[in-house]
Amino acid sequence: MNHLNEEQLVLHYYGEESGAPDAAGHLEACGACRQAYASLERLLRAADDLPAPEPAEDFGARIWQRIAPRLAARRTFAAAPVWRWAAAAGVLLAALLAGQFYYPRPRPVPTVGAADPQAGERVLRLAVSDYLDRSQMVLAEVANADPQRSLDIFFEQKRAADLVVESRLYRQTALRTGDAAVAGLLDDLDRVMLEITHGPARLTPAELARLRDRLDREGILFKIRVLGADMRAEQAAAARASSAERKS
Amino acid sequence: MEQNDRAFVTKARSGDKDAFRTLVERHARVLFRLAFRMTGNAEDAEDVVQESFLRAWCQLDRFDERASFGTWMYRIATNCALDVVRLRKRRNQTPPAADDAGDGMAELPSMEPSPERMALSGEVRRRLAAAMNQLSETERAAFVLRHFEGLRLEEIGQVLECQPGAAKHSVFRAVQKLRRALEPIVSPLR
Numbered sequence: 512m513n514h515l516n517e518e519q520l521v522l523h524y525y526g527e528e529s530g531a532p533d534a535a536g537h538l539e540a541c542g543a544c545r546q547a548y549a550s551l552e553r554l555l556r557a558a559d560d561l562p563a564p565e566p567a568e569d570f571g572a573r574i575w576q577r578i579a580p581r582l583a584a585r586r587t588f589a590a591a592p593v594w595r596w597a598a599a600a601g602v603l604l605a606a607l608l609a610g611q612f613y614y615p616r617p618r619p620v621p622t623v624g625a626a627d628p629q630a631g632e633r634v635l636r637l638a639v640s641d642y643l644d645r646s647q648m649v650l651a652e653v654a655n656a657d658p659q660r661s662l663d664i665f666f667e668q669k670r671a672a673d674l675v676v677e678s679r680l681y682r683q684t685a686l687r688t689g690d691a692a693v694a695g696l697l698d699d700l701d702r703v704m705l706e707i708t709h710g711p712a713r714l715t716p717a718e719l720a721r722l723r724d725r726l727d728r729e730g731i732l733f734k735i736r737v738l739g740a741d742m743r744a745e746q747a748a749a750a751r752a753s754s755a756e757r758k759s
Numbered sequence: 760m761e762q763n764d765r766a767f768v769t770k771a772r773s774g775d776k777d778a779f780r781t782l783v784e785r786h787a788r789v790l791f792r793l794a795f796r797m798t799g800n801a802e803d804a805e806d807v808v809q810e811s812f813l814r815a816w817c818q819l820d821r822f823d824e825r826a827s828f829g830t831w832m833y834r835i836a837t838n839c840a841l842d843v844v845r846l847r848k849r850r851n852q853t854p855p856a857a858d859d860a861g862d863g864m865a866e867l868p869s870m871e872p873s874p875e876r877m878a879l880s881g882e883v884r885r886r887l888a889a890a891m892n893q894l895s896e897t898e899r900a901a902f903v904l905r906h907f908e909g910l911r912l913e914e915i916g917q918v919l920e921c922q923p924g925a926a927k928h929s930v931f932r933a934v935q936k937l938r939r940a941l942e943p944i945v946s947p948l949r
Contacts, residue, residue: 527911553945555934560883561888561907563792563796570791571783571787578783578812582779692846692847692849696846730810730838730842733842734846741846
């Protein structure tokens with residue numbers, strides 16, 4: 512009689528009988544397999560004890576409250592009536608005439624201190640965190656735009672071009688300090704920003720859909736948020752540590 | 760449930776936000792548990808759930824209404840969770856062990872003092888959490904979906920976009936690795 516192998520025992524435990532159709536019958540007849548199965552059961556029951564927090568009853572409602580404004584913004588933007596566009600254009604024109612409209616120059620890339628590696632890392636974190644915020648703003652324009660209309664991205668193109676120039680040093684430094692996640696995300700961002708920079712200044716709905724598809728597929732905005740939150744937490748921890756050091 | 764989901768998905772696709780809200784409220788808690796087990800961190804899990812529904816809203820047009828909305832959401836949430844796991848791994852940040860993950864908003868499952876449970880010490884749980892962190896992303900996802908969420912191998916294949924055979928091997932490899940990590944402690948409990 513052939514014994515059940517480990518894979519068949521696992522499949523039997525999970526009720527996936529395709530791997531061993533008569534596993535139950537075999538286990539009844541075979542003491543050795545029964546013992547092996549009992550050992551597997553103990554192990555997998557132990558795995559049941561891996562705790563997972565039970566979310567509160569209103570967890571779904573809480574998530575909804577957080578995402579609803581973002582869904583609304585997307586749909587409302589799509590449905591904005593013509594008079595609202597006209598009003599927006601009026602405000603823009605007034606701002607231009609008043610000389611209040613300006614395009615911020617690219618920020619000087621901070622030099623990372625070679626003498627004090629810790630200070631260098633802090634500067635890098637701060638700069639990258641700021642860089643991610645600004646990248647997110649550019650990409651959010653695309654992600655939240657009305658998918659049915661073409662989109663003028665002239666200003667986003669300029670900001671994207673500046674971001675590409677800035678990112679080089681951050682990427683190199685991230686690689687040097689072994690922060691592969693930041694380097695990888697900056698790489699991904701660079702590719703998207705280059706696509707925006709070298710693409711047309713007005714995106715057709717099809718081009719917009721392609722770009723948004725890519726952002727979705729690669730989860731770029733989500734990664735920015737996750738890493739951005741990490742870096743802010745690191746900055747806060749570093750600030751707390753440095754403040755405690757000064758006090759002592 | 761699935762029939763009901765379908766009606767709400769149809770309405771949500773035509774822009775009915777209340778219908779989408781129902782879907783969010785119906786699936787959020789399940790997705791949180793999945794995301795927590797994938798990321799090992801409550802804060803990340805909450806972000807994953809939020810991001811998953813945002814992605815779902817944007818991609819509703821692509822959802823095949825004959826399919827299960829729940830499985831589709833599993834797929835989106837698994838991908839989001841994998842994004843987080845990959846980022847953390849690349850930053851060399853091991854997620855906190857499940858023991859340390861409580862954040863006050865949730866309660867851990869009750870630990871009834873049955874003899875078997877009493878025998879499962881904190882050491883077992885620590886080893887288990889550590890062993891889970893050693894699994895590859897696909898192994899961890901496949902194991903969580905099979906063991907904790909009870910998905911069939913075919914469904915796991917759909918979620919992970921692989922053949923059921925590949926899903927089976929991922930589950931099997933995960934069990935083997937967990938066994939290696941736990942057997943010295945769990946086996947004596949006869």
